[in-house]
Amino acid sequence: MPCGSKSTSSLASAARSANSGFSLAEFLIVTLILLVVAGAVFGMLGSTQRTASYQSEVYAVMENARIAMDITERILRQAGNNPRNISPFEGISAIGSSSVRVRSDLTGSDAGNPDKGDPDGDTMDANEDIIIQYNSGNRTLELLPNGGAAQAVAGCVTALALSYYDADGTTTTVGANIRRIGISITCASGIPHPQTGQIFSTRLNSNIQLAARQ
Secondary structure: OOOOOOOOOHHHHHHHHHOOOOOOHHHHHHHHHHHHHHHHHHHHHHHHHHHHHHHHHHHHHHHHOOOOOHHHHHHHHHHOOOOOOOOOOOOEEEOOOOEEEEOOOOOOOOOOOOOOOOOOOOOOOOEEEEEEEOOOOOEEEEEOOOOOOEEEOOOOEEEEOOOOOOOOOOEEOOOOOEEEEEEEEEOOOOOOOOOOEEEEEEEEEEEEEEEOOO
């Protein structure tokens, strides 16, 4: 046989060896690598999802805090509106540090729709006699209309603190003497930060000067 030539049996053996595929050990190694890569990918996806959920929760907390403060300020600014001189009449009743009753004559002169028109000399129309209160069980700010059911207007609320002051800046609980109300609303997330485990919270503070019209 000339130098450099191979027998037919040798070539066939080499061909069979090349086509024999992965061995069991190679298969296990490849499978392990794929499992590690898949685990890393799913871990990254899970972390991304948790981060997105937390960011969405933070946005909801800030939005609810803003809504809670806006509603509280708007209602308190209307307190004591009494252009028809209803008597007796108390625009603010300090129920406690986390609830307040607000009365005002706003609408009712429209016979076709009692919730529209000019003040009509009573506080029986919608939103004219209402309690602002904090529900710690549901973590909500609620509005409780006189004779009606409580309505949640903002969530994620963890604290509502109301402070009442007279014209001299002295704290008071006498409704007729209240001229300024300090408001502090705290809202917090229910989902911790995925890396630090900390809870996001925000606090808004405001002071509402009441008109001397009670």
